Amino acid sequence: MRKFFIFFIFIVISFTLMCATSQKDFKVFISVDMEGLAGVVSGVECSSRGPDYDYFRKIMTEETNAAIEGALESGATEIVVRDGHGAKTNIIHGLLHKKAKLLRGVTSRPENMMLGIDETFDAVLFIGYHAKAGTEEGVLAHTSSGNVIDLSVNGVSLPEGGYNALIAGLYDVPAVFVAGDNWICTQLQNLLGEILTCETKIGMGSAELGLHPDVVCERIRKGVADALSDLSRFKPYKLTPPYTMTLKVKKERELYPGANKTGEGEFVFTSSDFLKIMDAFNKMK
8 A cells, every 4th residue: 555655646747747748838928018007198207307207106116017927927038128219227126026027228229128038929919009199088098109190011001019910920929908098998999900008097198097906906917817828819020122211301310321312201111121210210210
């Protein structure tokens, strides 16, 4: 009987170890901005010079933590958070969930808000995102900078979430969840098709009707867990190369090599490499 018990324990331990070692890595990438956070309604609230900046840094960190918790509930084994706003030093590192890694700081690389994404990730989440430039009722609507009037690729006008989803798509990684105002939620649904959303507020131009931050965090946690529970619903966002970017700006910058000026404040650049498109955009925006 004792030998049988020892043999049984050996089998259980062996099976447990086999399952642990065979478990597939489940990696989640989270790109975080500020303008779409709960309560944010003015640019000064997202600026280190603003009196309420520290408060909204905390909100940014809490919404990110909610997304991390939802990802962990769904079995994520590795989570990378990219601080994507401004100087990329907004999330309070010491308050971020301990099971996530934080990628912070400005880069000259074209991935920008998606720095760190690669083919090893399974899904992308957008937190604190906002509508594209020209969205009349969008809260702090813009596309990367206040100088951009519109960015389109292959005739498709893109918000930041659109071109960041395209960057993820280069590595066959789908964007599956976005939290932000109602306008960015609608814009990404129209572009990507299947994507789960969390409306943090209803944009009314320079005003917003918002939810309590705790309510938003709970909805983010549940929404992320739902999105990651079945990734078969989502497809990586892709456009067919070559890529032709049309950029319209208020103030013209230095012309990017290979780009052509097609009108006052309007430029066109074509490449089969989407990261070159993003590099051109970042240099001329």
